[in-house]
Amino acid sequence: MASNARDLKRRIRSVKNTAQLTKAMKMVSAAKLRRAQEAMMGSRPYAAALGRLVADVAARVPAELxxxxxxxxxxxxxxxxxxxxxxxLCGAFNANIIKAAEAARIEHEAAGRSVELTLIGKKGIDYYRRRPEHTVRESFGDVFRKIEYTFAADLAETLSERFRRGESDAVYLxxxxxxSTIAQDVTVMPLLPVSDLGDAADQDDYGVEYIYEPxxxxxxxxxxxRFVSxxxxxxxxxxVAAEHGARMAAMENATRSAEDMIAALTLQMNRARQAAITTELIEVVSGAEAL
Amino acid sequence: MLPEKIHLEIVTPERRVLERDVDEVILPGSEGSFGVLPGHAPMLSGLSAGVAVARGGGEDVVMAISAGYAEVDASHVIVVAETCETADEIDEQRAEAKVKELEEEVASNSETDPEIVRLRMLKHIARIRASKGKY
Structure with missing residues (x-):
């Protein structure tokens, strides 16, 4: 019985260590999330302005142009x-997105379209490395630590060029x-041809005739x-913001489970200790009686 | 009645650099530099790398911007630029070093298209000029 208590103590210590680790990871993710969120919010005015410009100009030029x-x-x-x-270590974040990509791939292939994949992020690359039967056109790992606009611009240029040359007929993201911090939306967004110009396309059209230069x-x-990039x-x-949010939630859950486990183990350990004391007492008492 | 001020907004992919009411805006249009005063006709212009100035309230804000667009109407100017740095954000020495580096690249290497290098240089020259407050 005594050894049992010792074993339990050891397990509690190990779970405590894990809890500390997950807690630290949660903090790190929270800090990273805040930065990622700021970057995201910061880009929104630009996105809105650019979308409006494209919609505005496109409306005055025949689309075939x-x-x-x-x-x-x-x-x-x-x-x-x-x-x-x-x-x-971010819950179902990667699993969900890969599942969505697979669903999209299967759907396109069932409709008789050939699919080529462009993979960004190591988890996606790992997944398709084990499934060499699918065509991976290009893959990029380790780009999320510091997101560069030039990376997006280069990739967008490549994809646009393929679309222009007819090597692809549509590009989906x-x-x-x-x-929100705890919720992500798995999204399949058409990137090319550019169709969704945001809500800007309909509104804002009170017949202002612009001077265009050039x-x-x-x-x-x-x-x-530029809009595509x-x-x-x-x-x-x-x-990235979604990933940090998912990791934060996952680590929060892990920490909570670890704490529950510590509570359960502590209870068990105390019981074991008490049982050991009781046994010992009985032994002493019955030993005294025997004399 | 003409509006008295222009509401100027400058946005880049990273952030909203500036948003304020000003008296006059000078922008490096792709067809040449131009100034905007309140009551300007609606215009949509491309911008090339250069120096932009926002004048108002007795103080001028001088900025270096790279390629982008400007949407102008009687009381608003929205600048959508790839980068925009105000004069005090610019590291002049670094910009000068960059220009020198590009000049040497043209001189030593005949393979790179001098026209492309010149375009890249333009951006850094604009930064130097902006940091000196010249426009």
């Missing part, structure tokens, strides 16, 4: 861009949208690629 705004006649080749995390078509030429950039910011 810009290749990235033009729907291809047939959708046969699809590029899927998967934004997963670089690290685990699969990512975790940041909903002309609208030339402006559109640079506006659209920015959408990708923003999705990355959202995904």
């Amino acid at each position: 810009h290749p990235l705004l033009t729907q291809h006649e047939q959708e046969r080749k699809v590029d899927l861009v998967l934004l997963a995390g670089d690290k685990g 699969v990512y975790n949208r940041f909903k 002309n609208a078509a030339v402006l559109l030429e640079t506006l659209v690629p 920015f959408q990708l950039y923003q999705a990355m910011l959202e995904s």
Whole structure:
């Protein structure tokens, strides 16, 4: 019995260590989340202004004028861009997003479209490394630690070029949208052709005739690629914020479970100790009686 | 009646750099620098790397901005730029070093298109000029 109490003590210590670790990780995630959230919020005014500009200019220029705004006649080749995390220990964050990507892939393939994958984030790369039957076009690991706008711009340029040349007929972005600290929205967003210009497309149209400098078509030429890059950039910011949020929640849960476990084990240990004392007492008493 | 002030808003991917009411805005348009006063006709202009100035309340805010767009109407100017730094944020020495580096690149390496390097240099030259308060 005594050894049992000692074993329990040892287990309690180990669980305590784990709890300390998960607690620390939660704090770290909370700090990172705050930064990621700031970056996300900071980018929103720009996103809104850019979306409005594109919608405004596009409305005055025939859509066929810009290749990235033009729907291809047939959708046969699809590029899927998967934004997963670089690290685990964040609950179902990675599992959910990979599941969504797989669902999208299966759906497209069932409709007779070929799918090529662009993977961002190590967890997505790991998943498809074990499944070599799917075409992975390009993969990028370790980009979330510091999100660079130039990275998003370069990738957007590559994807746009493929779309322009007809190597893909549509590009979809699969990512975790940041909903709140504890909730993420798995989102499949069409990136190309550019169709969703935000709510700006309908409103704000009280017949103001702008002077365009240079002309609208030339402006559109640079506006659209920038808009595409920015959408990708923003999705990355959202995904990172969502990941930190998910990790924070996961670590919070782990800490709570560990604390519950410590309570249960402590109770068990005290019982064991008491039982040992009782046994000893009985032994002493019956020993005295025997004399 | 003409509005008395322009509500200027400058946004970059990272943050909203500036939002205030000013008397005059000078921007580096892609077709040449231009000034905006209250009551300007609605305009949408491309911007190239250069120096932007916001004048109002007796103080001028000088900024270096890189490629972007400006949306102008009678009482608003919205600048959507890739980067925007105010004069006191700019590290002048670094900008100068960068220009020198790019100049050497053109001189030593004939493969890089001098036109592209020149465009990149423009941004840093704008930063130097902005940090000196020149425009």
